[in-house]
Amino acid sequence: MATRIDLTLDCADASLLAAFWKTALGYVDEPPPAPFTTREEWLASFGPPQDEEEDDGAWLCDPDGVGPRLSILKVREPKTAKNRLHLDIRVPGHGTADERWARIETEADRLALAGGTILEEFDGHHIVMADPEGNEFCVVAGSG
Template sequence: MASVKQIQVTFDCAEPERLARFWCEVLGYEHQGSACIDPSGVGPRLYFQRVPEGKVVKNRLHLDVRVGTGLVGAERVTALEAECTRLVALGAVRVRLLLADGQNESCLVMQDIEGNEFCLD
């Protein structure tokens, strides 16, 4: 049986080049046309393809941008808020902060420049 070596995450969107540039800034990836490439070669390639229809419902799949790994409590929320501020300046939209509930640590729900949901985790 063959094993999977790499994956690519593909986004349907209206403006592939613009969305690719946004996500490259978010993740520190390198821009390659309508794609984002992890310069370390570890993370998946993100590809953005133009589709005629617009986004109408919540994503069934989303990215978690891991900025608070290993942090808890107020220190974690501070890290999430700082990254949120940076991403809002790039055009992202803050949706809501979900505080730790005993089972899950705090995370911050956001939307990218085309309304795709993602979390700062």
């Protein structure tokens, strides 16, 4: 059995990034782990410092349970360099190279409207983007 992974993004504004990544991935807010009924109740069980705010984190999941969970955690340090790991958002579908590229461009435009930034286009292959806090990701053609 393969090991499952979670992905964690550090950020300055967890609510902003959570909204963007829910739009980008079709993810939803992850329910709190049992036996807790709210995320706040779960967080309180750790005895967090008094200066932590309610919006210090967000936890997202694939509603179909297929993709990795995404934790978005507020940190004090700003982003200072290019990501060493990035996500590829794979746009599904088959067709000609022109049709695949059109789907990539359409998805990049949708994500730009949601707050992302197009950084560079590699014509016919992929588009490099950044989320609202500058975390790089690519929009690429996928299969299926």
